[in-house]
Every structure is written in structure tokens, then in C-alpha cells.
Amino acid sequence: MDATTVIAVICSVAVFAGWLVLPHSATTVQPVAVSEERKPVAISA
Amino acid sequence: MKIDSGDTAWVLASAALVMLMTPALGFFYGGLVRRKNVLSTIMHSFFILCLISVQWVLWGYSLAFGPDKFHLIGGLEWVGLNNVGFTPNPDYAPTIPHQAFMVFQMMFAVITPALISGAFAERQRFKAFVLFSLLWATFVYDPIAHWVWGAGGWLHQLGALDFAGGTVVHISSGVSALVAALVLGRRIGFGKQKAEPHDATMTVLGAALLWFGWFGFNAGSALGAGALATSAFVVTNTATAMAALTWMTVSWWHKKQPSVIGAAAGAVAGLVAITPASGFVNVMGAIVIGFGAGVVCYLAIQLRERIHVDDALDVWAVHGIGGTWGALATGLFATVAINSAAANGFFYGNPKQVLIQLVAIGAAWGWSIAGTFVILKVVNLFVPLRVHEDEEILGLDLSQHGEPAYASINAN
Numbered sequence: 001m002d003a004t005t006v007i008a009v010i011c012s013v014a015v016f017a018g019w020l021v022l023p024h025s026a027t028t029v030q031p032v033a034v035s036e037e038r039k040p041v042a043i044s045a
Numbered sequence: 046m047k048i049d050s051g052d053t054a055w056v057l058a059s060a061a062l063v064m065l066m067t068p069a070l071g072f073f074y075g076g077l078v079r080r081k082n083v084l085s086t087i088m089h090s091f092f093i094l095c096l097i098s099v100q101w102v103l104w105g106y107s108l109a110f111g112p113d114k115f116h117l118i119g120g121l122e123w124v125g126l127n128n129v130g131f132t133p134n135p136d137y138a139p140t141i142p143h144q145a146f147m148v149f150q151m152m153f154a155v156i157t158p159a160l161i162s163g164a165f166a167e168r169q170r171f172k173a174f175v176l177f178s179l180l181w182a183t184f185v186y187d188p189i190a191h192w193v194w195g196a197g198g199w200l201h202q203l204g205a206l207d208f209a210g211g212t213v214v215h216i217s218s219g220v221s222a223l224v225a226a227l228v229l230g231r232r233i234g235f236g237k238q239k240a241e242p243h244d245a246t247m248t249v250l251g252a253a254l255l256w257f258g259w260f261g262f263n264a265g266s267a268l269g270a271g272a273l274a275t276s277a278f279v280v281t282n283t284a285t286a287m288a289a290l291t292w293m294t295v296s297w298w299h300k301k302q303p304s305v306i307g308a309a310a311g312a313v314a315g316l317v318a319i320t321p322a323s324g325f326v327n328v329m330g331a332i333v334i335g336f337g338a339g340v341v342c343y344l345a346i347q348l349r350e351r352i353h354v355d356d357a358l359d360v361w362a363v364h365g366i367g368g369t370w371g372a373l374a375t376g377l378f379a380t381v382a383i384n385s386a387a388a389n390g391f392f393y394g395n396p397k398q399v400l401i402q403l404v405a406i407g408a409a410w411g412w413s414i415a416g417t418f419v420i421l422k423v424v425n426l427f428v429p430l431r432v433h434e435d436e437e438i439l440g441l442d443l444s445q446h447g448e449p450a451y452a453s454i455n456a457n
Binding site: 002003004005007008011012014015018019022023 | 287290291294297298301302303327329330332333336337378392
């Protein structure tokens, strides 16, 4: 195994193993309320 | 010299793939800006596709690839494609028509100034952008392309390795973007109000199309349909994927969420970094290069934010730093087992290659900084670089082009 392969394996392990310790889910986000319906517009010339 | 139909077909198809990258870049950038500036941002890329296509056949190709003058620039013998016909040119691509090589290189010249447009998005006057792009392509891109790729170019003779444009395309555009951001100054409200991307889906679509087109960029640079093109294709995909995974992981750790835009930006960083190395490294080298791109480009953005430089779409961090990392990594991981016509890098017994790569990196940074600064100052003598404050607040879509991107939604 050459040096490039060793470094590549270390990099891959760092990324894949990193996922084990990352947060499980996003922070709680409040749903965004839609204030009003968009009004249709005329596209024709 | 005999024309090889397979090689010609692949290079022409690659030219079409690379052509697609410029409008794809427009979508990538377009999604990242505010709603009121999306059309102007897309227009930057679309307009440059037209502008440089004409500049290239008139004089750009001759300056970049024409007969060498003092190892610095091509001569004017090929202006208007004079002497650029269908017979292969042995200096560049001995198995395809000379014009096939010319049009493939044209697409590189097109996308490079388009990359810079991300730095001055949302505030540059369109007329100033037109003048800047034409001058920059002529006085910055064409000379650097000649140094690195032109027959007789000084970096080419020095032995600098740049398979598909890490130095020529990405360092030049990324570093110039930083200069442009500093000269133009910050957008109104920068640092006080957040300029959220108006359409992340557009950005991800743009990144995916860039990834697709980049197979032409890198694998096409083999200038033939064979083993080297196959290797370039494989390492391009590998590094891109690894960079996206790495960026996403780093940002997940840093910001506590796996960012979608981050994954897209990471993929682009990987594409940038593998570009100079794509014809010289094996797949293990590609994994390291992708990993490095995901880390260093992400850190470069944190630095850029900390020093309050308004490079609006992070062209410097992704292209300037990603290109620099890629050029340096080429000197580390290049191996003649992939490309017997090249050289080994540091890890294959040739530490000198790292020094050569550093010279090329330094030259590209220096010329890009000086050239871009002078060009911006010259343009500013004739046309103000920035729009008026009220035009910037209104948005460039309406103030520069008189057209809203989305007729049904209030601009903001």
C-alpha cells in the first residue's frame, strides 16, 4: 500500500466516522406561515 | 497527420459539455442571489458565452495558442482563425482537426470570466461588466493560458502540470474575484442584513449540470478517446463526490445541520480541485484531493466572512483556494503510471514538482491580482463600476435590464 492510498483511507475514515458523532437532526424550526395567496398575473402581451 | 474520428467525436462532444457549464454556472449563481438580481446574474454568464465566443475567434485564440513570442504570449498570426484550419496541429492535438482543439479551448475561455461574476454580483453596472470581461479575457486569461498550455509558454517549459485548468481557469478567476470584490466594495447592508439565496433548488440544479459538464472539461482535456480520458473521468467523479461528502460533514459539525447548498458547493470545490490533477493522479489521489478541497474551501469561506470581504458568491474561496490546492496537490500526487508524458509528484519520488507547481501558482496569483486591479481602475475611468445606490436597492434585474425574473412576485 503506497502513501497516497494510506492518506486516502485516513481521509475516508475521518469523513465516514465523523457522521457517527454528528447531530441526529436539524434544530427545531417553526413552520413558516404563508400570509396570503399569490395572485395570478397575466403573462400575455 | 491522420484525423482520428473517435478522438474528434469525443473532443467535439466535450466542447459541447463544457459549453453547457457556463449557463449552468448562471443557474448555480442565480439561485444564490436575491430574487431581484437573479436575471442579471444569469445574464452575466449567458452574455459572456456570446462575448468570448467572438473574442476567441477574432484574437483570443491567437494570443493564447498562437506562435510563441518571448515565452509570454502568442502572436497575431492566427487572428481571425487565419492558419487555423482542419489539419491537426501537432503541438496541441495531433489526431483532431485544429479547429476542434480551438473550439474546445474556446469554452474554457468562456467560463473563466463568467466565474468572476459571482464576486461582484448584485452591484456591478452591466456596461462596466462588459468592458471588464473583454479586457480581462484579453490581458489576463490569454497570457496565462499561453504560459501554461501554449507551445513555448514559460510555465509549460518549466514543467508545470495543469491538465484542465486549475491554474489557467480557477486560480486566475478566483484570485481576480477577490480583487474585484475589494475594489467594488461591499453591497448595501452587507453584514447587517442577510442576503439569503432566493432559490436553493436552482443552485443544486446548476451544480449538478456543472458536474455533468465537467466530464467534458477534464476527460475532454485528454484530447482523445482513450485510457487517459477514462482515468480523468473516474478521478473527476471521485474527487467531486468526496469533496461534497467532506464539505457537508464539516459544515454539519460546524453549523449542526447538513446543508444542501453546502453539499452543492462542496461538489463544485471538488471539481475545481481535481481539474489540474485529473490527467495525472490515480483514484486514491483523487480521494485525498476531494477531501482537501472540502476542508480548505470551507475554511476559506470562514476566513472571508471573518475579514468582511463581500465576495458575494465565494468565488475566491471555491475557485481561488480550491484551484490553488488542486495545483499544489498535483505536485504531490501526480504519477507517470497514469500519464507517462507527465512527471511524478512528491509522493512518487519527485519533490521538485512541488516547487514547480508553486512557481506556477505564484505567477498566476501575481498576474491575476495586478491585471485585474489595473483593468478595473481603467474601466472605472470610463464607466462607474457600481450601480447607483437606488439602483442597487431596486435590484439589477430592473435597473440594468428592465426585466423582472418573476413577474408575479414582488422584487426583494
